[in-house]
Amino acid sequence: MASMPELAAHARDVPVNQIREITEAAWHTPGAIVLSIGEPGFALPRHILEAGMACLDRDETNYTPNAGIPALREAFATRFRERAGLNTSLGAERVYVVDGAQQGLHFAMSLLLSPGDEILIPNPGYPTFAMTSRLLNAVPVGYPLYPEHDFQPRIQDIEALITDRTRVLILNSPSNPLGAVLGADLTRQLVDLARKRDLWIISDECYEAFTYDVPHVSPARFDSDVPGEARVFTSLTLSKTYGLTGLRIGALVCPPGLEQKMNNVMEAIVSCVASPSQYAALAALTGPQDYVRHAHEHYRANRDAASAVLEAKGIPYLSAQGAFYLWANVSHVSDGDVRSWARRFLADSGVALAPGTAFGSIGEGWVRIALCGTRNDLVEGVGRLPKNQD
Structure with missing residues (x-):
């Protein structure tokens, strides 16, 4: 019997996502405290749920525009x-509703990268930046x-990496994992x-x-409004802002002049996003914003509580200015x-933390601690880290 044909090389070579690896192991560990994944834990506001259900009730389940x-x-x-503080006339015609931020990143890279092209990604940075570009045969x-520069990029370091094949620079602020x-x-x-x-x-702005x-400072603030000169794509999501991780809803904002090309590629990737998710997202954006305010206060307080535990244990960490993660140095035990x-x-x-190598080679010796769960679980989990005796 003939064997099954091989997968394409770029698919065979996609690495394991170490965040999922440790998280799925934790889900199979009874009683584990899972601090390895960024999953908001609050109940969704009722008006958001009802908007999605109302879409189904009225059977508005056909295709939407791309x-x-x-x-x-x-x-x-x-x-x-x-x-973003934009002093521009940016309108809805430049906004494309996508099936979560990850699909938005794939969408943007599909538009911009040819096989063999190079894309500059942060190290440490979110794993799918590399995974997605490899799936497109890019490098x-x-x-x-x-660490000695507080994990901030330096212009000279980036410029030294630019070649005649470099096409794209990815920026991520606030940073996941940092x-x-x-x-x-x-x-x-x-x-x-x-x-x-x-x-x-x-520009990946999931945590804006x-x-x-x-x-929060968006690169779009410094971009041109002139077609042919503008160069910033902005990836947005409601997954983190409103806890809509499972509804898969976000937006990709494109430079002016690319609208028809965007439609063509959107049709080839996903056609359109599910209509109930879109109506739930509309309710989230236009309705009461109590959820966002509450989440902001919760993440900030959790950051402060976890930071205090790390300090008491003598464990170095990067003081988080955004997102809902702490980046901690466990090289004394790793x-x-x-x-x-x-x-x-x-x-x-019984505690799951995301290993820093999930985000790049410079992450060796570090872990990412998610701050979005309960205060008690977070403090208990961080409290189980071994003290740094140095």
């Missing part, structure tokens, strides 16, 4: 203008975020670098609603292999 229902596109555009190149936030001056310099070196920017004592240590720590202590 780019999404007009009212939702306008709501995304309004929020983005306000949150991810990590730009370093060093909780780091890019300031206005650095963001402007990064956009200027992309303009000087003729690069596209994909959650910054602490610093503003012995140069934090992925293996995280598995042992789960087995021995």
Whole structure:
């Protein structure tokens, strides 16, 4: 009997996502405290649920336009203008409703990358930046975020990596996994670098609603409004802001002049997003914002509580200015292999933490601690970390 044909090389070579690896192990560990995954834990507001159910009740279950229902596109555009501080006329025509931020990233990369092209991604950075680009036969190149520079990118480090095959620069602020936030001056310099070196920017702004004592700064604020000159794509999601992780709803904001191309590619990738999710998202964006305020207060208080435990144990960490993660240095116990240590720590202590190597080579010796669960579980879980005796 003939054997099954091989998968394409770019699919065979996609690595295991170490976040999922440790989290699924935790789900099979009775009583485990799961601090390895960023899953908001609050009940959804009733008005959001009812909007999705009402869509089903009236049997509004046919195709929507490729780019999404007009009212939702306008709501995304309004929020983005306000949150990003855009002094532009950015309208709904540049907003494409996508099936979660991950599909938005795939959408943007599909538009911008040809086989063999290089894309600059943060190291440490979210794993799917590399995974998605590899699936498109592109080459991810990590730009370093060093502990000694507070994990902030440096222009000279990025520029040194640019070749004649570099097409895209990915920025992620607030950062997953770091909780780091890019300031206005650095963001402007990064956009200027992309303009000087003729690069596209994909800005992942999943956590834009959650910054602490610093503003969120979108690269789009420094982009051109002129078709043919603009270069920033912005990826947004409601998964983190409103806890809609399972409804798979987000938006990709494109530079002006690309609207028809966006429609063509959207049709080939997903056609359109499920209508109940779109109406639930519309209710989230246009209705009461109590959920977001409550989540912001909860994550901030959890950050402070977990930070106090780390300090008491002498464990170094990056003070999170955004998102809902703490980035902690466990090199005093991980012995140069934090992925293996995280598995042992789960087995021995019943606590799941995401190993830093899930996010790149510079993550060796570090772990990401999710702050979105209950205070008691978080403090108990972090409290089981071994003290740093140095």
